[in-house]
Amino acid sequence: NKTDNQMLVIFGASGDLTARKLVPALFNLYQGRHLPENFTVLGVSRSDLTDDDFRKKVVGQSKYLEENIKESDAAFIDRFAEKLFYEDLGKEYDTSYENLRKRIFDLDKAHGTGGNVIFYLSTPPSLYEIIAKNLADQGLNEEKRGWKRLIVEKPFGYSLASAKALNEGLHRYFKESQIYRIDHYLGKETVQNLLVTRFANSIFEPLWNRNYIHHVEITNAESGGVEKRGGYYDKSGALRDMFQNHLLQIVSLVIMEPPIGAGPDEIRNEKVKALKSLRIMRDDETLHNNTIKAQYIASVINGEKIKGYRDEEGVDPESNTETYAAIKFFVDNWRWADVPFYVRTAKRMPTKVTEVVIHFKSPHHQIFKDSGMNNKDNKLIIRIQPDEGILIKFGVKVPGQGFKVERANLDFYYSSLVENHVMEAYERLLLDAMQGDATLYARADEVEAAWEFVDPILDYWKNNKDVKTYGYSAGVWGPTNADELIEGLGMWRNPSE
Numbered sequence: 001n002k003t004d005n006q007m008l009v010i011f012g013a014s015g016d017l018t019a020r021k022l023v024p025a026l027f028n029l030y031q032g033r034h035l036p037e038n039f040t041v042l043g044v045s046r047s048d049l050t051d052d053d054f055r056k057k058v059v060g061q062s063k064y065l066e067e068n069i070k071e072s073d074a075a076f077i078d079r080f081a082e083k084l085f086y087e088d089l090g091k092e093y094d095t096s097y098e099n100l101r102k103r104i105f106d107l108d109k110a111h112g113t114g115g116n117v118i119f120y121l122s123t124p125p126s127l128y129e130i131i132a133k134n135l136a137d138q139g140l141n142e143e144k145r146g147w148k149r150l151i152v153e154k155p156f157g158y159s160l161a162s163a164k165a166l167n168e169g170l171h172r173y174f175k176e177s178q179i180y181r182i183d184h185y186l187g188k189e190t191v192q193n194l195l196v197t198r199f200a201n202s203i204f205e206p207l208w209n210r211n212y213i214h215h216v217e218i219t220n221a222e223s224g225g226v227e228k229r230g231g232y233y234d235k236s237g238a239l240r241d242m243f244q245n246h247l248l249q250i251v252s253l254v255i256m257e258p259p260i261g262a263g264p265d266e267i268r269n270e271k272v273k274a275l276k277s278l279r280i281m282r283d284d285e286t287l288h289n290n291t292i293k294a295q296y297i298a299s300v301i302n303g304e305k306i307k308g309y310r311d312e313e314g315v316d317p318e319s320n321t322e323t324y325a326a327i328k329f330f331v332d333n334w335r336w337a338d339v340p341f342y343v344r345t346a347k348r349m350p351t352k353v354t355e356v357v358i359h360f361k362s363p364h365h366q367i368f369k370d371s372g373m374n375n376k377d378n379k380l381i382i383r384i385q386p387d388e389g390i391l392i393k394f395g396v397k398v399p400g401q402g403f404k405v406e407r408a409n410l411d412f413y414y415s416s417l418v419e420n421h422v423m424e425a426y427e428r429l430l431l432d433a434m435q436g437d438a439t440l441y442a443r444a445d446e447v448e449a450a451w452e453f454v455d456p457i458l459d460y461w462k463n464n465k466d467v468k469t470y471g472y473s474a475g476v477w478g479p480t481n482a483d484e485l486i487e488g489l490g491m492w493r494n495p496s497e
Ligand code: BG6
Pocket: 154, 222, 241, 242
């Protein structure tokens, strides 16, 4: 694909994301020769920095760059740093946008970026709309000379109503085709590979339905806690932070119908349809029986004391915000009728892992009755991270008399493709936006459909005094009560097996 000459204007440029993700991703794109000939980054934020201070902060003295890039010589890094500039927009992003427009104009003239600009909003969400308005007031949404695009970071809304309001607000100033809503899980190779596994092979899709699939289980576990983000997280919780966006995006790729092509709208139309078929839980009994929330409590792992969630900085000591959420739900359509989906996401788990497990039904008629093979032992595991790959679990005959069956694995790991550099999610997503490909970005209707499903759960958790917030120790797979959700199926799969 062609990448036009362009400028990337990052709002929130002195924040963590810019140094941690965006600049290393841009550097890797530069090193991989993916950036266009003429390319400039303009960092914008509330800090009073010079171009040079900004370069030092995100390049010269940044530990993230060191950690995330392949070896490179100092002169090359300096050449990259020279592409970076900075503009202070005042404490409340309220300094005149006129200055910003002039700066963009001057940089464009000096560096030949062709009037093409991406505005990347990595600020608190409360500023998204006002920034869009201020840009529009300066004509910076107009595409008379060069295109203009707007990338919006998460969280996109706090509820269905706020997401709708935000969409409406942004649409006042930018067309939907100009807006790119980031969900960095869509930038992960293995998440995209869900589409290829399903639609580029003929051996999986015929089985991909209620006739052969018994249930689907998705685990997203992190070993870390809320780190330094207690203030943000306490108002968010696992359901908003991970489930509404990243996990429902994965769900939509697992359940969607085959699109007619691989274009952005062809794929996204099917994803919206998929999200709209999630059965929304409305009554308290259903919500009670199908949702579980919990919080990590103070614990000791290998002699190391781990703070409980309520003791984390920025967290209300009486907080009921969940750091663990497990949800059981159904998908009301022809393909998935009656197939239960179990999705859990949590912090402070034994390990960091994300995987989708397709549990197939047992054979209709079991002739190897005492074979040692359990029901539903056929599994397809899509390992999203780490050890990215596809694992198939099936039964083979144990050599010798009789028919004893043992489990065997047929596994593919991405690491075996040594010659391929797997792009980090932000690298891939930035490059796509630079090329105008929105396939891996969430569309307005997708985001709203996901909130539509999540809203009643959030309301129930918030408004119903009987909802328990269970406790679990750091380093265990969540509260034992979560096993009740999956009752009758044994346990949640242990991803380390
Ligand atoms: C972010 C969440 O969107 O995703 C974080 O806000 C979470 O709380 C992170 O830690 C997980 O991303 P990844 O790519 O490390 O799985």
